[in-house]
Amino acid sequence: MVYGANGYTGRLIAERAVADGLRPILAGRDGARIEALAKELDCPFRAFPLSTAADTAKHLEGLAAVLHCAGPFSRTARPMIEACLLAGVNYLDITGEWNVIEFAAQQHDRAVAAGISIMPAVGFDVVPSDCLAAQLSAALPTACDLELAFKSASSISPGTATTMLAGLGDRGRVRRDGQIVQVPTAWQSIPIRFPSGTRQAITIPWGDVSSAFYTTGIPNIRVYAAAPTRQIRSLRRWRWLLPMARVAPIQWLGRRWIKRNITGPNESKRAQGGAEFWGRATDHEGRSVEATLITPEGYSLTATTAFEIMKRTLAGEVAPGFSTPAKAFGGKFIEQFEGVRLDWRTLSS
Secondary structure, three states, X not given: OEEOOOOHHHHHHHHHHHHOOOOOOEEEOOHHHHHHHHHHHOOOEEEOOOOOHHHHHHOOOOOOEEEEOOOOHHHHHHHHHHHHHXXXXXXXXXXXXXXXXXXXXXXXXXXXXXXXXXXXXXXXXXXXXXXXXXXXXXXXXXXXXEEEEEEEOOXXXXXXXXXXXXXXXXXXXXXXXXXXXXXXXXOOEEEEEEOOEEEEEEEOOEOHHHHHHHHHOOOXXXXXXXXXXXXXXXXXXXXXXXXXXXXXXXXXXXXXXXXXXXXOOOHHHHHHOEEEEEEEEEEOOOOEEEEEEEEEOHHHHHHHHHHHHHHHHHOOOOOOEEOOHHHHHOHXXXXXXXXXXEEEEEEEO
């Protein structure tokens, strides 16, 4: 099942599955839109909200796995995971939210007991960076610090925008001595040498703050996103106002604006776009290893990696319990996809 198939990314994944000869069950909260999409793609469908775990579990009967694509996942992942645990159905999602990954990790023992796998973040968030982290850790097993960064010029989908709106005012997060701790928005800013050139980047509460720890065991993790200098200055100047964005009227107005103004990149822009990643692992002795990664545009990559991981899950290649993509498939997993290139830079002693 692809839940949230009528959303921007869910549709891309559903289309990818159909193009490969599969007929997934398409599902979501909006019955009319799901039914229309199901007729278009010639797939079965189910329409239901994520209410109680028991009610949701009834709609999962007969399934082997659910690929959950309906965000914001900070609100929707918990009920779907609980339902999958009750129904004995493998769970995957495309979140990039650190708190969702943390919740999923906490369900490891329950998932093992239920005989299911739980793997969040099987798309652009966080497959490329998770694989990069795994390769850096393998190259420097003594690493105690991990820095990751990305740069993407792609426009965003309505779902991504809604998730960003819901997270406004949540401040930043980094992992310190194994624990995720709160830091100010745009807390640190550093220049990063991406493949296309050096860009200033700021710390963000990206999913790798959570996932990279479970993949590598490295206790100190910071994640950065490239941003224009003017934007960095504005974020720091006005970050004290961001908590106000969490009040209900502003959230309601924001969602209305997103619905009217944001559509996501079209096929042409996805084909022309791309993303760049950078990572560095360092140990207590000052030794470090550094690498960069180039990938296709984020939404296209999400459809590709999510579909591949779903196929592997259905084939029984994922053990019961919680896992990250790189933990399950290795750091080189990302390199099998067209348009991906990893380059090592330095290894100093």
